Amino acid sequence: MKKTYVLHFDQSNYDKPIVYRLIKEYDLVFNILRAVILPKKESYLAMEISGEPSLMEQGLDYLVKQGVKVESINKSVKRNEQVCIHCGACTAICPTGALSIERPSMLVSFHPEECTACGLCVKACPPRAMEVSF
Numbered sequence: 001m002k003k004t005y006v007l008h009f010d011q012s013n014y015d016k017p018i019v020y021r022l023i024k025e026y027d028l029v030f031n032i033l034r035a036v037i038l039p040k041k042e043s044y045l046a047m048e049i050s051g052e053p054s055l056m057e058q059g060l061d062y063l064v065k066q067g068v069k070v071e072s073i074n075k076s077v078k079r080n081e082q083v084c085i086h087c088g089a090c091t092a093i094c095p096t097g098a099l100s101i102e103r104p105s106m107l108v109s110f111h112p113e114e115c116t117a118c119g120l121c122v123k124a125c126p127p128r129a130m131e132v133s134f
């Protein structure tokens, strides 16, 4: 399971190794998307966290117990139909089959209901037709 969260820290916890323990003790993987650290003021980290669902739940409980405010962010990926040139590059990389080549037209179709918003196609798309929105 992979989800995106914003973690808000305050004066009482911004300088503690909370994220280190979260990752180490709950066997989670993270990718920091944005970080604002202001000593003695509110700081925040926007990050993707992935791992086994029950461990993720325990990890989030741990954050709350440490006084961290946890905000879940819903991320989605859309295709800009005006920009897509149906080159097919994204279909080879999409892990869920949300992007596929239709035959015999050879047009690339996008099925949002199968998309997990992993973002792999965003980098793979030459004209940048795949867009992430939060």
Ligand code: SF4
Pocket (backbone or CB within 6 Å): 079, 083, 084, 085, 086, 087, 088, 089, 090, 091, 099, 108, 124, 125, 126, 127, 128, 129, 130
């Ligand atoms: S890689 Fe981009 S341009 Fe090519 S088919 Fe996929 S969305 Fe369209």
Ligand code: SF4
Pocket (backbone or CB within 6 Å): 077, 093, 094, 095, 096, 097, 098, 099, 114, 115, 116, 117, 118, 119, 120, 121, 122, 130
């Ligand atoms: S975001 Fe990931 S799952 Fe969704 S269409 Fe792109 S590659 Fe496929």
